[in-house]
Amino acid sequence: MVSIQCGNGGICTEHVECNEAGEEGFVHDVYMDGTDVGDVCVPASEVQQVDxxxxxxxxxxxxxxxxxxxxxxxxxxxxxxxxxxxxxxxxxxxxxxxxxxxxxxxxxxxxxxxxxxxxxxxxxxxxxxxxxxxxxxxxxxxxxxxxxxxxxxxxxxxxxxxxxxxxxxxxxxxxxxxxxxxxxxxxxxxxxxxxx
Known part of the structure; x- marks a missing residue:
């Protein structure tokens, strides 16, 4: 599972749209297992936002x-x-x-x-x-x-x-x-x- 880290209280509002392997998503600053992997195009179906x-x-x-x-x-x-x-x-x-x-x-x-x-x-x-x-x-x-x-x-x-x-x-x-x-x-x- 992917966690999105947001600097505005946990609500990510400034998403940049992207397309990865034909699937639409958004660019996020992503952490996987506690490690910052940088800006990644993440399909919306795989994202779990941190509230x-x-x-x-x-x-x-x-x-x-x-x-x-x-x-x-x-x-x-x-x-x-x-x-x-x-x-x-x-x-x-x-x-x-x-x-x-x-x-x-x-x-x-x-x-x-x-x-x-x-x-x-x-x-x-x-x-x-x-x-x-x-x-x-x-x-x-x-x-x-x-x-x-x-x-x-x-x-x-x-x-x-x-x-x-x-x-x-x-x-x-x-x-x-x-x-x-x-x-x-x-x-x-x-x-x-x-x-x-």
Whole structure:
């Protein structure tokens, strides 16, 4: 099978017509088994075009993008029942990777577009905000009963790419990275008599 390499995002539009052994085709910059064999007159029936955009989307989904680290306040794995517990992450910056597709340099950029906070009691909330440390309380949850819960944070990435130094193009799909669970103990504050 013959692969056509195109410099305009994988869509070959500037074909030059040719005729090889009586069969009509087009002149292409052709790679066979990964080797550039130059400009060749290829019959239309034997050509498999490389759709670079599809390859980029496939690579975007294949790459292991990082999970976001969940921070819980109060710290040290304990919170109070009927108390606003604060959740946030400091991971909010875009993540960039450079890869090679069809012998072209492609830059992928993953942007955190949504955060899903799982509170471990059967409830969760999705936010475009990564939350913020105290005293800002962007993402909070109040537990109604004591016990141990496993809390976690999933992050949804939107993506964009550019070929070489070209314009950034949005990737139409998103992907979600599941964060590791961490234990949180919900306790009750009890009054204590202090003698002086």
């Amino acid at each position: 670079l955009a599809k390859l980029v989307i496939r690579e975007f989904k294949r790459i292991a993008w990082p999970a976001s680290e969940l921070v819980v306040q109060p710290p040290e794995g304990k919170t109070l029942v009927n108390f606003e517990t604060n959740f946030y992450t400091l991971d909010s910056e875009p993540v960039t990777k450079e890869i090679t597709i069809a012998k072209q340099k492609v830059t992928l950029r993953a942007l955190r577009s949504a955060y899903t906070f799982h509170f471990g009691d059967g409830t969760s909330t999705q936010s475009s905000s990564p939350g913020r440390p105290h005293p800002h309380l962007d993402v909070t949850h109040s537990y109604q009963q004591v016990g141990e819960v496993a809390v976690s944070l999933d992050v949804t990435y939107a993506g964009e790419y550019r070929i070489g130094d070209g314009e950034w193009t949005a990737i139409p799909d998103t992907l979600t990275v599941t964060g590791a669970a961490q234990n949180l103990e919900v306790v009750e504050a009890l009054p204590q008599l202090v003698l002086r």
